[in-house]
Amino acid sequence: MPIEELIKAEASKLGFVLCGFSRADTPPHYEAYLSWIEAGNQAGMNFMARPNAIEARFDPALLLPGCRTVISLAAAYPALDPDLDPEPHQGKIAAYALLPDYHQVLKDAAELLAERIAQLTDQPIKHLVCADTAPILEKDYAQQAGLGWIARNSCLTAREVGSWLFLCEILTDLPLNPGKPTTNSDCADCRRCLMACPTKAILPNRTIDARRCLSYLTIEHRGLIPLEFRPLIGTRLFGCDTCQTICPSNQRRSAGSPLFAGAAVLDPHPDLLEAFLLREEEFRARFQNTPVLRAKYQGFRRNAAIALGNARLASAKSALQTCTASEPDLVVRDAAEWALAQY
Numbered sequence: 001m002p003i004e005e006l007i008k009a010e011a012s013k014l015g016f017v018l019c020g021f022s023r024a025d026t027p028p029h030y031e032a033y034l035s036w037i038e039a040g041n042q043a044g045m046n047f048m049a050r051p052n053a054i055e056a057r058f059d060p061a062l063l064l065p066g067c068r069t070v071i072s073l074a075a076a077y078p079a080l081d082p083d084l085d086p087e088p089h090q091g092k093i094a095a096y097a098l099l100p101d102y103h104q105v106l107k108d109a110a111e112l113l114a115e116r117i118a119q120l121t122d123q124p125i126k127h128l129v130c131a132d133t134a135p136i137l138e139k140d141y142a143q144q145a146g147l148g149w150i151a152r153n154s155c156l157t158a159r160e161v162g163s164w165l166f167l168c169e170i171l172t173d174l175p176l177n178p179g180k181p182t183t184n185s186d187c188a189d190c191r192r193c194l195m196a197c198p199t200k201a202i203l204p205n206r207t208i209d210a211r212r213c214l215s216y217l218t219i220e221h222r223g224l225i226p227l228e229f230r231p232l233i234g235t236r237l238f239g240c241d242t243c244q245t246i247c248p249s250n251q252r253r254s255a256g257s258p259l260f261a262g263a264a265v266l267d268p269h270p271d272l273l274e275a276f277l278l279r280e281e282e283f284r285a286r287f288q289n290t291p292v293l294r295a296k297y298q299g300f301r302r303n304a305a306i307a308l309g310n311a312r313l314a315s316a317k318s319a320l321q322t323c324t325a326s327e328p329d330l331v332v333r334d335a336a337e338w339a340l341a342q343y
């Protein structure tokens, strides 16, 4: 059996649902990334625009000297049950964040795969694992390797599993035969994600204006959220799944990769008032080792206050009033003041 097939079989045994190979060349849509940065679409994510990150995305050999192949891997996470609508007093956490932190889970599995590749080839290989941890255009390489297409909602989408996927790569000096890039997309004339996006953050070239995206605003953005977006946040506490939930490619519900089998799963719809009242140590304990920590305590409570304002929960009014009177954190206090003004 060719080495590429053996590697795919090992990847599948380790719990990856997709695996493919591309040459470590400049990714085909590198220019689109440069224009994206030039237009400021990265918002406050300065790590997307640092000069060394811009260079590394052009040439993976700057991340791994001698790099010849990018092995793209994908693991699936379970989508939320679309019939399970939250109650008015409940918030929403995006599906990807309900599991143990994918950065570590995928990295560990990819390191094991690299070890097995070295055994298969009977030679030490130089390698670097990237699991949303390095300046590399992950979706572009995945599409080049034939894992799926970049859909209009900007997500890498595969026929078998839709877009509820995490991506990761092994950069290696091993020369492997590249796969066939995915050239077709199932989007055709569909525009559902464009219509469903509450803030119209999806750009015509399948990229996202992070300044408008609720995923960015509730996860990455530090400080006050601009007023125009606050009503559109609805009851989202962390992340946004709207442009994926609406997508016809996602209508088959996958159970997720074996990589996450048996893992503890967070409640996707926590009680909003309880979330708002969490103390810092409770926040850390509840979301320990999950992506939710990325919002930090301040961001999470800011989001919870805005969600309470949008839900106009009578039971939360006094907690919001107490917050406006005595909360030392200006960002949280501002969100609580805004929330009270919505009643």
Ligand code: B12
Residues within 6 Å of the ligand: 027, 029, 030, 032, 033, 036, 045, 048, 094, 095, 096, 131, 132, 133, 134, 135, 136, 137, 138, 139, 140, 150, 151, 153, 154, 155, 156, 157, 163, 164, 165, 166, 167, 168, 205, 206, 207, 208, 210, 213, 215, 216, 219, 220, 238, 239, 240, 241, 243
């Ligand atoms: C920055 C970032 C964000 C930002 C910006 C989103 C974005 N799409 O750029 C924010 C915080 C908003 C975000 C949100 C989310 N993210 Co994010 N994010 C990233 C990150 C770190 C970089 C993405 C990037 O480089 N953006 C810059 C733009 C220019 O590049 P691009 O998005 O790859 O866009 C390419 C295409 O548009 C293509 N292109 C350009 N023109 C054209 C034209 C055609 C016809 C075609 C086909 C393609 C094409 O070229 C571009 C360059 O490669 C990646 C990890 C990584 N290192 O890649 C994860 C990543 C994209 N995120 C991921 C996830 C899970 C999410 C969320 C679903 C989380 C959530 N539920 O809230 C949302 C989805 C939002 C969305 N609709 O994209 C996954 C996506 C997996 C998948 N199936 O695609 C990734 C790959 C992380 C991972 N390793 O699993 N994210």
Ligand code: SF4
Residues within 6 Å of the ligand: 151, 152, 153, 154, 186, 187, 188, 190, 191, 192, 193, 194, 243, 246, 247, 248, 249
């Ligand atoms: S909703 Fe329609 S246009 Fe948007 S990504 Fe899915 S198939 Fe493509």
Ligand code: SF4
Residues within 6 Å of the ligand: 196, 197, 198, 199, 200, 201, 202, 208, 212, 213, 214, 215, 216, 240, 241, 242, 243, 244
């Ligand atoms: S994640 Fe939400 S806000 Fe961002 S592009 Fe998709 S639907 Fe729009």
